[in-house]
Every structure is written in structure tokens, then in C-alpha cells.
Amino acid sequence: MNVVLLGPPGAGKGTQATKISQTFDLEHISTGDLFRREISNQSTLGTKAKSFMDRGELVPDEITVAMIRSEIAELSKGFLLDGFPRNVEQAKALSHMLRDEQIDIDYVVSLEVDQQHIIDRMMARGRSDDTPETIRTRLEVFSQQTAPVIEYYDQQLAVHHIDGNRSIDEVFASIQGVLTREGQV
Numbered sequence: 001m002n003v004v005l006l007g008p009p010g011a012g013k014g015t016q017a018t019k020i021s022q023t024f025d026l027e028h029i030s031t032g033d034l035f036r037r038e039i040s041n042q043s044t045l046g047t048k049a050k051s052f053m054d055r056g057e058l059v060p061d062e063i064t065v066a067m068i069r070s071e072i073a074e075l076s077k078g079f080l081l082d083g084f085p086r087n088v089e090q091a092k093a094l095s096h097m098l099r100d101e102q103i104d105i106d107y108v109v110s111l112e113v114d115q116q117h118i119i120d121r122m123m124a125r126g127r128s129d130d131t132p133e134t135i136r137t138r139l140e141v142f143s144q145q146t147a148p149v150i151e152y153y154d155q156q157l158a159v160h161h162i163d164g165n166r167s168i169d170e171v172f173a174s175i176q177g178v179l180t181r182e183g184q185v
């Protein structure tokens, strides 16, 4: 089973992604986590990514897509993509990559959370890129670049919209319901 999890920054994607990948035995691929690992390893890729992340902007597609390509090539089980794709170009690149490998996306889940909740959650987690300034930029990036990804998938697969303004367990129960339902997309 292969799942794409979409949602604004601060929607709780990382938390849900961890629970989903454990429950359904999926490879959790988080581009944010991959970049943070590269930064802590002080790699060239990490250094390039950091300047964009510190501003709340997207890391350029050529870097991000290449990183995902190597993750996909190494897969030995189903995947859960968390934080990718973040724009329509990335979604198209993913479609091409998966077509080449004859892999299908089974579910697209969109976590939806009210703006005020997002800001409260991001301020509460206190990550170094969670300053008021970058939060504003990331929300803008989401509405301008990532929201169209939901429409992109809506045209080809049924996107499952999940109300993320609830407790972790309630949100997870809804997602679990979607992923265990028969006769998927």
C-alpha cells in the first residue's frame, strides 16, 4: 500500500505519518526529516537546503526530487510520503517516477486544519524554522504552491479529506478508517 499524506505545515502530518507507517508497516519518507538529517550531517545537500528552510521557502525541486528518487529506488515495502509533493511540479515528477517503477499511489489523504490551529501548533513545537516570520511564509507557500497539489490529485484519484482539528487519536482513527476500507480509489 502506498500513501501520500498532504496538509499544511503544523497540521500534525509528522505525528500521523509515524502512527500510520507503524500500523500499516510502511516506509515513512519525510522530506523535512531527510533534509534535517542532511543538515545535522553537515552535507553539501544539507547546507543548500538549510538556507531555504530557514526562510520557510521550498528547497528547489531539482534537489528535492533527486532525493525522493533515490528513496523510491531503495523501497522494499509500501511508502508513506509526508511533506512531498509540495507543488504540482513535484507531483508530476513523482507520477513519472512511479510510472517508471510501475508503482501506484493507493491513497491520497489531505489533513485539513484551521489557520489559527496551525499557528498555535507551530508556535508550540518551537522548531528553529517556526518563527512568526517563517510560519507566515510557509502558510503562503502552502496556499500558493501546495494546495494546487490537492486539486491535481483530485482530478486523478479520490482525495480523502480528513478534519485535522481534532485530537491525535481521533484524527488517526479517521485515517485508519480510510486506509482499511475496501474498494479503495
Ligand code: AMP
Binding pocket: 009, 031, 032, 033, 035, 052, 053, 054, 056, 057, 058, 059, 060, 064, 082, 083, 084, 085, 086, 090, 138
Ligand atoms: P517539514 O518538516 O515538512 O515542515 O519541512 C520543513 C522544511 O523543509 C520546509 O519548510 C521546506 O523548506 C523543506 N521541505 C520539506 N519538504 C519539501 C518539499 N517537498 N519541497 C521543498 N522543500 C521541502
